[in-house]
Amino acid sequence: MADKLIGKDKIGDFLKALMSKYTVVAPIERGDAPAEFQEIADGDTPVLDGSKNMMPPKDYLLPRHEVLVKIDMSGGETKVETPLPEDKPRVIMGAWLPDAQGIQVLDRVFLDRKFIDPYYARRRENLALVAVIPAEMRWSWFCGSVDDVDTWKAGVDALMYDLGDKFYVEVNSDKGAALLEGAPMSVVSDVDVAAKDKLWTEFKNTGLLPFAGKALYENLAWDDPVWGEIADKCIACGMCSYMCPTCTCFDIQDETCGNCVERYRCRDTCQFEDFTLMGHGHNPRSTQLPRSRQRLLHKFRYQHEQFGVVGCTGCGRCVELCPVNVDIREVLCRTCAEPMEQAAEN
Amino acid sequence: MIQDTIRQEAKKALESGEVRMVIGWGAGSVPFKTTPVFVDNPQDTDKLIWNPACTNNLAVYLTKLARDGKVGIVAKPCDVRSIVTLIREKQVKRENVFIIGVGCGGVVDATSLQNGDVKLREITSLEWDGGDLLVTTETTKTKLSAAAVLREQCKECDDRTPSVSDVSIGEAVVRASDLKIEIPGLSEDRQKYWAEQFSRCIRCYACRQVCPACYCETCFCDRIEPKWTAKKATTDEAWMFHATRAMHLVGRCISCGECERVCPVGIPAVELARELNAIAKERYGFEAGDPQADKPLLGNYQENDVDPAHHSE
Amino acid sequence: MSEQTTVEKEDTQLNEQTKEWQPSILAILCNWCSYAGADLAGSARMQYPETVRIVRVPCSGRADPMFVLKGFQKGFDGVMVLGCHPGDCHYAKGNYYARRRIAMTQDLLKALGIPAERFHFEWVSASEGNRFSALIKEFTRQLQELGPFEGVDR
Structure with a gap:
């Protein structure tokens, strides 16, 4: 057409x-x-x-908030419903x-x-x-x-x-x-x-911005000092993830009331302390640094490795809304553009 | 200039070894925003800035950073009220904070700059020109009235010089007087109003995280047992979260309005605490930011306190 | 409000005899005075409506405002907190702290638009079984006039 x-x-x-x-x-x-x-x-x-x-x-x-399974036992028999x-x-x-x-x-x-x-x-x-x-x-x-x-x-x-x-x-x-x-x-x-x-x-x-393509996912380094700098400022809210058009992480919880159980799905984010908290008390990401690193590496590197797409579309919501002005563009300039420049010089 | 004095004082404090770090505002990624900076080297003090966009209440970092050893903090009068509260509630030791207080006549709400002809992208600097905000772009200079650009909480604020400080910089500034905070719709059916507001809540907890008074190690809503509020973002759970948070902030909230500023869906959460604080002031003569008050509002009582009982026989 | 989050339906059924709507009341009672007062009302066979669900706490100072808020979130039609008369606290001053806290809770409910008539705070001693039963009757009647609580998310 x-x-x-x-x-x-x-x-x-x-x-x-x-x-x-x-x-x-x-x-x-x-x-x-x-x-x-x-x-x-x-x-x-x-x-x-x-x-x-x-x-x-x-x-x-x-x-x-999405109910995945409803179990109702009020009538004596157990009814299970998956409300698609x-x-x-x-x-x-x-x-x-x-x-x-x-x-x-x-x-x-x-x-x-x-x-x-x-x-x-x-x-x-x-x-x-x-x-x-x-x-x-x-x-x-x-x-x-x-x-x-x-x-x-x-x-x-x-x-x-x-x-x-x-x-x-x-x-x-x-x-x-x-x-x-x-x-x-x-x-x-x-x-x-x-x-x-x-x-x-x-x-x-x-x-x-002064980076593109491969630089985006190849130059992001695990041990970049920038993660520590973000973590110092970051107040660990989940706004960047919850407003992000591509962040997918969710939690599944069961709730009971009298004779029924509701299993629902709700948002969750790698920025929260309890996201990786294990039942026995250990937390593999126990400080903000690995949490800040996770969000960016996941978007720009892991998702690319896994699915061949970059997990950020440049919509700028986190740029506009971050309470402490951690600007993802600045972070990318640091992690991607600087190594590019260095490579060009050599 | 205030900014130069801030830098000098920070430098002095760092050089003398009195503090190991100064928390202040630095240039943001765009000229109409600022970002918290943590300066630990006297050579880096020129990272510190002072402009109409210095909104963040930096006291939120003190519970973490002033635990062991002394830190400096650049603070507006409202930030100082937060520090006072933290000291009273024994979250921070007075001897661990070096307060560089700055006189303030209100800060700017960046999003309100979009109104009119100004394009955010083109802004190169913001500065006060008396009662007006001078917005400079590459090609233009626009004056916007303080009434139009001041953050909501700054409109009714008359706390213009820090009540406690180790160094006090700048003078009391009055940008605009007789301004009123306006919350459209609040005066009508309140139950409906708040249900509508909370129905938007996405439970990102930005309000809680940005709040210096929300210093609990584990928030009630992160507890699994007892489950005070479920994680799902339904209106009743959001109501439980915001109502409880407001109750927890009674006598703690100093109305800096950070929670309202950072809310991505525009919930005026500060209003509840502000309303309760006004009542506490009238009934118990207690103000959260008052350095004279030695005990927390609800950690204290008088035998002749107002009796809320109904006394029905 | 979804069905799962409301108080169980039997709480808001019609009374068989009177065919009148029965509200559900959450009552948070101090162990030493008010709960003993309720006990006295029970052992003396004083009649009061079966609308009330009692939670016993050690002291009215333990009556966390969150109990009250949770009660409303879960759909109770009314919430009440009862404690020892000022000066009579088993722990000397627990009810003095409660007095401020509950006063601020009342203000919070008002700010949130929850009708003041749905929350009741009162001093009831261990000997006031009569008064306890009268209070429940009165509060029940008051809530019947107001009708069911529509929930915090209406």
């Missing part, structure tokens, strides 16, 4: 038509708080242009492209290997992804530094570029084409193509 334009005034009608066939998941504004991906209903006005601060879409695919999400066609709209790429990373963890996570899989199957490049890039983005962003387009079914009063829509798959079938769209002109290309180039070059 050729690229098309859709006027912003037509988005409402388009959404309405879409909602008759799909469950539409899009960022809903919540006052000053970041918008959250929710299944939208009639009358909702989601943020589709990527202009607002938002929670990562993983909040929808990997909910903060409903099987229905869904579409995620309005995710920033780096966040959509984050879903690719989640897929590697939950779908690629020997075990397929049924809960994640259920939400992910039949899911179409429509990403957006906003008119204005966020100051904290550094997507072009972590990966070849051109390859990211293959992971989304359609990509919308915000061109002011209209979106330029690039369709990348049959799923995307089906999604847009019958939408009130018009043909693109050369001017539109040029405007879209300009926006893409801007996205590619936003926050470009």
Whole structure:
């Protein structure tokens, strides 16, 4: 399908038509708080242009609280229920492209290997992804530094570029084409193509840092003094992980009440002291230093070794929000760019 | 200039061997943020800075760093109130802290700079110009009124000079007066208001970790037995966490507002503690940051304390 | 609130005889006075509604505000803390500490928007069995007027 334009005034009608066939998941504004991906209903006005601060879409695919098993013994007999999400066609709209790429990373963890996570899989199957490049890039983005962003387009079914009063829509798959079938769209002109290309180039070059490609995962050293420096400052909250579009770690807990048991999954993070605390009291990561190191090495080295993807998409949430301004970009400049320079000198 | 004096005082303290380290603010990764720095060499004291973005309450590091041996700390009046609390509650020894107090008229909320024409990416420096914040970019200079950029907790703060210090730098500054903290929606149905706020909580514990008054070795919510609050991020569990935290902060919270600043989902957690502290001040004459108070609020009583019993017969 | 986190349903059933809704009350009682007072009410066969679930603590000073908060989180319709009269504490001053702590807890509940009528703090001595039974009756009636607690996450 050729690229098309859709006027912003037509988005409402388009959404309405879409909602008759799909469950539409899009960022809903919540006052000053970041918008959250929710299944939208009639009358909702989601943020589709990527202009607002938002929670990562993983909040929808990997909910903060998800019941895996329910055991009910109240009626005398034991009933076991595994409440899988409903099987229905869904579409995620309005995710920033780096966040959509984050879903690719989640897929590697939950779908690629020997075990397929049924809960994640259920939400992910039949899911179409429509990403957006906003008119204005966020100051904290550094997507072009972590990966070849051109390859990211293959992971989304359609990509919308915000061109002011209209979106330029690039369709990348049959799923995307089906999604847009019958939408009130018009043909693109050369001017539109040029405007879209300009926006893409801007996205590619936003926050470009002096490292790329292999340097990112090859130069990260286990014994780099930078880990100690981060650990000194780090107050050990889990904000960077919980807001990260690619952090996948979770905990499973059982809760009882009277005659029932609920086994649920919730978020967990390598930044917490009890993450690696063993039942007998030993903690292999007993100080903040190995915890700080773990998060970055996992993202940039271990995940690359394991799955061939970099576990960071440059969305900049941790850059913007870290309470003590531990800036992942600075850390990478130290760990990746400096060794590169040294290698060039020799 | 205040910044130079901070550096000189830090250098003196380090050179004389009085302290082994000075905790202060350093340049952040971007000009509108600062980051904590730990200077242990007199040559490195030029890493210390002072600007309108020095928001972090550095007292949070004292329980860890001032345990053995003396450290210096650069502190705003609110940070000093935290230090006072830590000393009163015997988490830090007074003789282990060298306080470089700095007069302050409020610090800036970086995210509020985005309003209007200023683009965060282009900012090169922030400085006060009387009651205005002067935001400099490569090409422009913009003045923003203090009322528009001050952190919420700074708006009603009238503590402008450190109550306790070993060296005091700078003078009391009044940037804007008669400003009020505004919490939209709080005055209506409170139960509904807080349920909505807490429904957003992702349980990252940034509020707890950034708080100098949250010094417990093991927080109640990290305990498995008894399980005060489950790990799941549901509204009722988040309510239990925030309500208990507020209760634990009664008489400890000095309203620096760090918990509110760092919350990624915008929960004004400090409001609960602030409200309770105002009551404690009125009813018991107790203020968390008051160096004269020798015992913690709830570790003390008077025989004629107000009686909360209902006395129904 | 999910079913799993609410107080067991039998606590909020209709009373068979009166067909009136019965609230569930969490009562935290000091061992030396209030619990003994409740005991007296029991041994003297004084009638009071079966709405109350008693937790015995060594002293009202042991009544952690978290007990109160947990009670509301778990969906109790009302929570009460009872202790020895000021000056009568078995541990000399435990109830003086409790007095401040409970006063601040009341303020916290108010700040959180939990109706003040759902929390009850009172001094009850070991000889006041009568008073204990009257208190439970009164608190139950008060909660019946208010209706069920919708939960902290409504």
